[in-house]
Amino acid sequence: MNNYDEIPAACSIAGSDSGGGAGIQADLKTFLSLGVWGCTVVTAVTAQNSREVTGVWSMPAEAVGMQIRAVRDDFPVRAYKTGMLPDSGIIEAVSDNVSGGVPLIIDPVMVSTGGSRLIGEDAVMALIEVLIPKSALVTPNIPEAAVLSGIDEISGINDMVHAGELILDLGAGAVLIKGGHLKGDVSTDILVERERVTEFSAPRLPGDFHGTGCCLSSAIAAYMARGMELSAACRSARDFVNCAISEPFRSVSGRTVINPKLHTNTDKC
Template sequence: MIAACSVAGSDSGGGAGIQADLKTFLALEVWGLTVVTAVTAQNTREVRGTWVLPPEAVRAQIAAVADDFSIGAWKTGMLGNAPVIRAVAETLPEGAALVIDPVMVSTSGHRLLAEDAVRDLVELLVPRAAVVTPNLPEAEALAGMSVATVEEMAEAGRRILDLGARAVVVKGGHLSGGAAIDLLVDRDGTASLSGERYPYAVHGSGCCFSAALAAHLARGMPARRAFAAARAFIDEAIREAAGGPGPLRIVNPGGAFVRRPGNNLP
């Protein structure tokens, strides 16, 4: 059984976080495991409240799944605070691929990672990452620079690489105008993928992308191939979302999918 585990917050709206990760794992035919770090009250438009779980609850969940499954990849999303980050770092098994989606602030502006926890993320988890997947604001926070161009994306990626990660995907969805460009930076250089920029907002695209990346790594893909496969997956999910704001439509290679709320499954 190929398994991947999401260490992240619960999204009551089902469009991001643990729920989106599980849908992505299912679509890519990977057994999805979860470690819940926080509970949120949110929908596709806003986060109304967050409650971070005690670190001992996070440790216990990681230990439980690690004792019973062979986990090919882990991904982290919303971690909430420094004690949870330390709990994850202390309990996470060595060896499996780790994808870090450094969730800091929701699209609606709600803080999802305490400001004093960024240092712990950088020192304790980033050096263990197979891939880190920041959006532009997250890349700015991790790299300590402003990022507004593709060239600055590459420089930010190199700076994050210097923190110990084996690869970095800087997501360019926040760049103004033009195509939507994502840039992978690793020890061999850079690789970019671009696609259409759609004139509507979607909810959970960052979670789904990093979950897809983890699923492909769990299947044994090298990081560059996994990046291309995950980008193709999220492009289709955004294209099929049929406007927004709203959740993605998550599609698997065989054509099965989860439609947006209100639509009937075929």
Template sequence: MIAACSIAGSDSGGGAGIQADLKTFTALGVYGLTVITAVTAQNAREVRGTWVLPPDAVRAQMETVADGFSIGAWKTGMLANAENVRVVATALPEDAALVIDPVMVSTSGHRLLAEDAVRDLAELLVPRSAVVTPNIPEAEVLGRMRVSTVEEMAEAGQRILDLGARAVVVKGGHLAGGATVDVLVDRDGEIRLSGERYPYSVHGSGCCFSAALAASLARGMSVEEGFRAARAFIDTAIREAAGGAGTIRIVNPGGTVFHGI
């Protein structure tokens, strides 16, 4: 059985977080495991409340799933605070294939990672990662620079690579302009993938992209192969967004819709 584990927050609206990760894993034929770091009250438009789980609860979940399953890849999403960042770093198996989605702020502007936790994320988890998948605001924080062009995306990716990551995917959805461009930066150079920009916004696309990348690694793909597969997956999900708004639709390669408004 191929398994992947998501360490993230629960989204009561089902559009992001643990719920979106599980649907993505299922669509891609991977058995999904979870470690819940926080419970949120949210829908596709807003986060109304957040309740963070204590570090002991996060550790217990991680140790229990690691003892019971052979986990091909792990991914982190919302970690909420420095205490949970530290416990994830200590409880993560040494040989873990780790995808870090450095979730900091929700689409609606709600803070999902305490400011004092960013340094711990950069120092304790990024060096353990197979790949980090920041959007542009997150890349600006981790790379300590402003990003307004594709070239600056690549530069920010290189700076995050210098923190110890083996690869970085900077997602370009926040850039103005025509096509969207995502940039993979690793020790061998960079790869840019472009796609159509749709005239609406969706909730949960970053979670689904990183979950698809984690599922690809769990299935034995390289980071480059996973990057290409995850980009194709999320392009379909955004294109198929019901009504052109709200949450994306998760569609497996056979065409089954798992998720939509």
């Protein structure tokens, strides 16, 4: 039996986080925790820590395409996830080279947690026109959902559902809108599919955690690589993230960073 018959592979196409709390590094930790072989395609190198991004250097589109082909040609990738895609050329390279028929989860990273803009307007349009129509799932937070849907303000569940429906109209297979930016004691994410809407709610944990979006989308990719259907993968990934923020890593500055490596059994959280 080939080893890859026992260990599924997933591929993260994203930026590198020198602090290890988000991006490629967080994705690999998540894949490892969930029993998935992690392949990577680096789209950008960032100088960042838990507080801020101080520099961004994008990879050439040709290099991104070659990385995807190198992975695709030798690893049986069962799910792709994207994070930071800084320009339209990189987005087109991703679209041209990912394997057809393999689930593509898009985390539309636009702004860092510290407020730094990570992609240009041309990249937003390319994301909408080129890549979202190929997605199995898009996982925007509230500000990202507002940009993608064209809604000026998303202030509650009904707005989230409406934004998700508009993003579906762009060609997305499904949309998981993360409700972390809303207020209240309960945090609710909304999965909008063509045939149903599903709410995932849990008590809101105090604090501001670095890397939650990356961990969530990579956990969904990992569960789907293991054969789980979309809605169940989203639910399991939310549980995994809740575990990963229950005992975070704390940087020297005191900022809390999600820690997926600690939690491989969500039943114990």
